[in-house]
Amino acid sequence: MMNNGILRHLAGRGVLWWSISRPAVNGFGQMRLPVVDNSVASSRLSWSQVKWFCTKKNEATKEIVSWSDFQSVEEKSKETFLEMIDIYKVKERLLRGHVEFIYTALKYMEEFGVEKDLEIYKALIDILPKGKMIPRNMFQVEFMHYPKQQQCAIDLLEQMELNGVIPDWDMEDQLVNVFGRRGHPVRRYWRMMYWMPKFKNASPWAVPDSLTTDPYQLAVHAIERISSVDIATKVDIYKTVDVENSLEDTWIVSGQSPDQKELLAKLPKGTPVYVEGRYRVFVQRNAVTYFVLRADNKAQKKPEVENYDDLSNMYIPLFSKPRGDIALKPTVHEQDDSIILAVCCTGTSSRDSLLSWIRSMEKDNPRLKDLTVVFTLKAPPDETGLTEVTGRNEIVQDSNSKRSEKSV
Amino acid sequence: MDRKHPSVSTKQSARVADPNDPHPHPVNTRTPEQPPDSGASSPRALSSRNDHPQVNQPSEPPKKKPSQAKKLVTNLVANLIKAEQEKKSQPQPGCEEAAKLASVGSFLSTFREKAAKYKPVGTYQSRAIIEVQRYLEEDLLDDRQDPLLWCLITAKVPCGLLRRAISTTPRKDLFWERDPKSGYGKKIKFSKDLVIDGFTALKSELRMLKREVVEHWESDPVIVTQPGFEHKVWDFEKPEDLNTWTVTSDSDHSEGYSKCTLSMSPEGHGLFSGVLSTDVPKDGVIKRAGYCSIRSHRARKSFKRDSYLDWSNFTHLVIRCRGDGRSYLMNVATTGYYDQLWNDVFHYPLYTRGGPYWQVTTVPFSKFFFSSKGRIQDIQHEVDLEKISNFGFTIADSINGPFRLEIDYIGLLSDPSVQETFAYESYRLPKGIAAT
Structure with a gap:
């Protein structure tokens, strides 16, 4: 020795x-x-x-x-x-x-x-x-x-x-x-x-390096990361078993803030809302698939660009008429062309699980029953869409679906 | 010089004597010293050489013939050298006087005399033997190759020099950069299209020149920037905006398998996307792979003159983007005049949130750190904001898989409250630790 x-x-x-x-x-x-x-x-x-x-x-x-x-x-x-x-x-x-x-x-x-x-x-x-x-x-x-x-x-x-x-x-x-x-x-x-x-620690969205490759934990991290725009966001975990007539047994991680609930409640009756996806977000070295519930943002006024150099048409609060173009500051969820109403990850990323997500959200958002939900999913949830990904970095979606198939 | 000429002429004459040569060279007519019988004998002799590609091998079956031929050719070459030498040694009228003038009163005259005495000249025979030997040692031409091409090369460079010029070992220039692109990029060949392109560009260049002249006479530069207002430098509203960017990845130079594009996204913004791959090509040279990057075109004046962007009125870089959770790198290049400064780039990571929301990232310029050719430098200094040549994004986070960065605009922001000029320590290190 x-x-x-x-x-x-x-x-x-x-x-x-x-x-x-x-x-x-x-x-x-x-x-x-x-x-x-x-x-x-x-x-x-x-x-x-x-x-x-x-x-x-x-x-x-x-x-x-x-x-x-x-x-x-x-x-x-x-x-x-x-x-x-x-x-x-x-x-x-x-x-x-x-x-x-x-x-x-x-x-x-x-x-x-x-x-x-x-x-x-x-x-x-x-x-x-x-x-x-x-x-x-x-x-x-x-x-x-x-x-x-x-x-x-x-x-x-x-x-x-x-x-x-x-x-x-x-x-x-x-x-x-x-x-x-x-x-x-x-x-x-x-x-x-x-x-x-x-x-x-320079990244504002740092996650621990000792992150597990457990898809559920990753999904929670991903949803927390996406919804970090609004700190009031609450991350809910749903089970598809709790929903009637659901075909699968898996989990749903859903993120929605009070602002989003309010925006959803304000939507007129019959407005189409879209479930869009599969989008990809990376958590550490793992890709997580997420879906978005959104509505078109047509009503939003475009704020007029004011020319600050133009002194001929200056607004003086004391003498001028009250401004007509004043509007409430839009929330962060009202993006350029769409209103983001909720985001989610599911264990299988299948259409059935997304349907279960909408059903589960109906408890907190009763307005959803009056709206038209359109599923515009880009690709069916199978592994063929991920064949181009090579190397050792595992895409979570694959392991997810395999796991759920086993559990089913 | 006197060594070059005989070697060239011998080669050509010997080559022409080759019966397999379909293109007889006119040099043959310029050698009257050639004996009439040698022309008849050498083809026979050389044809035996052509039958056996390895002439030098002693175990060749027709042993006598090559040696005879060699002797013959050597004699011939010796004659040639002799003739050449005599021609040279004949004093020319003008030269003699000049030589006399030079020798008188020059302290080098004795040196020249002595040097001439000690200069190894050798007999014509010995020199001919060396020449012929060198020629024989050379590999045979490929059948498919054009023999004229060989003549062209040998007419310019003597055999010995030619060998030295062809080397498979790359040069290692430790201190001097030959090329701003460090060997990457294509060599531009002169062609007709190039001329047409040049004249086509004239119109836009002249327009640019006009604008510059007008700007110069107006002499109204932006001196003050309003604090808190974003000044957009690049945005992606029209598809033409993509033309001012260069897209590269390691697969462009066969150094990896990453692929990327810069396009317009469905929502009408710039979209930098692709697939990153860290697979290393098995060529034994590349150790690591996996990068994709976009880079704005170099700031320039009319007629392709280099210029710089002046960002000295601003303190922050602003980027409105929508990423996928991966980290990108923002590169601010300040290419300098000297070769050491060609690869000066300042970096800072761009962390993206991912998800459907846009993010506005504001980075103070003081945070950018200095590197060259992808290596952080020991001696750091702040960005010279008056000398910005390019800006770009890189992704090289060694995660295999697709990436997607949607960019709305890249802008600048002035915030006078920011006092920091450089975020990193710039104290002097002890002697001999860093490159001081």
């Missing part, structure tokens, strides 16, 4: 082990004990599995770094990832091929689901030898002392940045111990520590 590094050393001495998965979440880290057991003997992995990808040449593929070994791990989790790092450090006392090891590990972080975990990045930096690579004169500083190792650390930090992981102060100590205060990775670390916290 000698070369287990400064972190483990500190942890062993009872220094706090803070792991901040991302300070943007709550501003506070969670205190954790070191997950990995120090006794390698109890590991689920063998040394050969670890050794292969770092030092030896794979005879079959002639590759120096065999990537198949990270894939060969059966249980891909944070624990096994840390275990592999531990085995490498214990067995490879001379740290042969540590740059290659780190690059390979960086490549497989996403697969193990640890790409946003600061603890893993710190464990990887801990592999680098301490003291040896600190430049001793200005020429060494300027000509990038140990360039491969420095570039490796820079790439590691870049991967952190791309995943939105803000480093902590321990990492500075780690990097300074490896590369000295003039090392390029240290400078990069300082830049990250300056800029990343500046923007972590």
